[in-house]
Structure formats: structure tokens, C-alpha cells
Amino acid sequence: MNLSPSTIYSATSDYLNDPEVSSKLEQCVTSLEFRLGLTTLEQLKYSGGGRVVHKSLPSITANYVERREAWNIMVRTLIESTPKDGQRLFVISGLGGCGKSTLVTKFAWEYQPRFDQFFFIDANSESTIRADLIQSVRSIGPQYSQVSFDEALSFFISPKNKNWALVYDNADEVSLNLTALIPNASHGVILITTRNRSLAQITSGVHLELDVMSKSEAVEVLIRSSRRETMDEDAHQLEELAAEVGYLPVALVQAGSYMFQTGCSAEEYVSVLRNHRKDMMETPASGQRDKTHRSAYSSFDMSYERLSSQLRDFLHIISCFHRANFPMAAIPFAAKANFRLKPVDLGDEGELFEDSIKLLQTVFCPSGKWQDRTVHQLLASLQNYSLITHSSTYGSILLQIHPLIHSWANDRIPQERKKLIKAAACRLLACASMEEALESHLMAHIDALLSAPDYITINDQAAFAQKLRAMDKFTESEPLAGPTH
16 A cells, blocks of 8 residues: 555654653653663663662761761751741852762761662752653663652652652752752752752752861861871871861861871971972872762862853952952952052053053943942852852951962963963052051062062052061061062
């Protein structure tokens, strides 16, 4: 029987538009798209689909040290308390490498037996969340082998399934609409780890901002990761090392691993680190059991890759200053004068002067004029990636950067832009030096710029010398004193 093309097309279209056929095709495409389970061509004939294997919990690091305060908050909130709305939603935020996933992994292994289902969801993107949620539900049993994402959410929402826990791990992407991807139920436990502190707004419950380790916790990590017994006389050296890397867990494990491999002491490690910080912090610890182990710098790089060029330039500029207590009020003061204030004017400063002003205007005045909202957005964005923090003193907002993030941000300035970035930082600070109310906050930042004075223009050198002499900082100002006479 010969059928015309139009007849074949019509019959095929009717078949594909059949609701049951369309649903099965959609399920097959989803399985292929997210690579869920093991599916043969023969199995695609049947509604049962392929076999989906349950994803196991992550391994606990061999260097795990209990962080008692954070642990007690988690247990009290998620296990011991009874929330008003029935569901326990717990957000842990903090900078990369501070131990958020490690803490949650330990919680999962400790309390998994209390739940009917306990799943880890890779929350790096919407696609990984969808894939992991589908795989998790499909792994429960053959009756769920063909569920869609919406059906997977419905499983956790159903009042028949109340005793479950989900960990959304590494939900760092600021643009991710996480609320649309979590079960909106009156039961269950949801833990979220993130660098994005703004995610705290999705819960009316507890938000834990995980900081770096305490001194004693940090020393214990160094002892465990270096695989050595410490004597009392070593304690001071270990404490000094811990302080040098800012008590950051990922950097502590790097240090311990290096000490184990090379046999060097904590004192020797500090010396090597100060001379080769970039290379040392880029090299990951080896021989670690947990797969999440990275170097400190690669952990920070994950945030850097998500930053716009405007945010990167902002981060680079502030990395030229001292890491603590940079006054944000310096920016609007300088911007309202178009970054052209000259405390000392010794004549034309050349191309670099104009280029630095152009960069500052691009970062802080992208619309062509100063707007308070711009710096608020820059500040909020870097805080949402846990790259900076701030404090307020007598109405002044003071910027803080972790010591390793500070050195990393400076190390990540492209070589061809170092001169321009440093000149822009000097221009910003020279303008701010004309505001008397900022004077007490500027000295440490002037000192930081003078530690590498190569790119400071003659006028800005003179301005810094003038300010330092006024504050009786003769030692720092002597090298720059000439231009002011």
C-alpha cells in the first residue's frame, strides 16, 4: 500500500500529539538530557524506563574537626526544635573554603538514620538541581522510575512523605531562583550551603553565617592534616601559621598537607608562604579522601568567574589598600569631584592620570554621573559572593577582606592592568585625603600603597607625604618628601 507523504505526516502528527505518547517521549528526553540512570533502547519501549542508582552521601574529610558552636546551632534547629510552620529550612553562608559543605556532610552522616530519605543535591545550577532531584526520587523505587521534575517536587510536598531531608549544596549562583526549585511543604528538612548570603532571606528560620575557625580548631586541623604529634613548644608556631592563613579551613589543610609531604616545620612553612604565597595557595592538598578538596585560591576563583568586569575592577582596586577598615565614604567624596581633586598640584601628570580617572568613572559612575545606588550594588554583590564584609562605626561603613582573599584578589589582577589598577587606587585615596572626616581611616591604606610605590603619580606621592607628615608619620613620608618643597 502506497501512502502519500501528507497521509504519513498526518498520522505521525496524530500519534505524537496523543497525551500518553507525548508524556513518554518527554520522560525519555529528560532522561537523556540529564543522563539519569541506565536506559537501553529496549527499555525505552516500556513505561518503566531504566534503573536509577541512588547517589551516596559525600565522604567526610579525614581532617574533620568539630566546630562546636556551629554544630550545636544546627542540631538545636534541625533536630531538637519544632518550627511553627512545620518545615525546617536552614541556610549556611560563608566564604569559599570555610567548611560549609564539610559541616553539613558530618550532619548527614550523623543523622541520616532518623530520616526515610536523605539526599544531597548539587545546587551549582538549575540544571544540576533538576537532575539530582529527579534522580533522587527515581532511585527510591521502580514506581517512581519515570517521574518528571514537578512530580519529584510533588513527592516531597505530599503529606504521605514527611520524614525527609534535602541538602542543596553550593547554591552560590546569585541569579539562581532557588525558591522555585525547593519543595514548598509544611514538613521536611532543607539545608542550603551557599556563598550568597542574600539567600538567608528565603527562610524565616535560622541563618548561620559560618566564619573561619577558632584558633584552637585551626591548630587541631593543622595537627591532623600534617599527621604529626605536636609538643608544647610547637604550639606557638602552629598558632602563627593558623593566623597567617586567616584560620581558613581549606588553607589550613593545604598547609598541613605540605608539611606532611615535605617534613617542614610550621615556622618554615610560614617563611615559604610569605615568599611564594601565590604558588603555595594555588597548589591543592594531595591525598585527600573527600572529593570537594581544593586549594584556597581555586575556591575563590569559583566566585571570581561569576563576577562582571565592573565587580572585578572594584575588587582589584580595593585589594591595593589595607585589608581592614577601608572607609566606603571615600568613594562618593572622590566621585562627586569626578576623581580630579589634587591636594598638591605640581603640573601635568601624563596619560596614566587620565586613564586612572577613566577607570574609576567606569567602575563607580557607569551612567556618567555619581549615584549612591551604584556603590550600594557593588558592595552588596561582593558580599553576596562572601568576598567582603563590612562593619559600621559611628555611621561610617568600613570594608573588611579576609587576608587570603585580599592577597588572592591582588594576585588575580592581570599583569597588563597592574599599573592602571594601582594608579586608580592611588587616585581614589588621594582625593579622599582631602576630606578631614576620613583622615583617621586613611593612614593604614596610604601605608599599603607606599609599600609598592612604583605606580604613584608625582602629585599623589606629594599628597600622601603631606598627609603622613600632618599625622606625624615621618618614617613613611621621608621617601616622598621631595616633591612637596
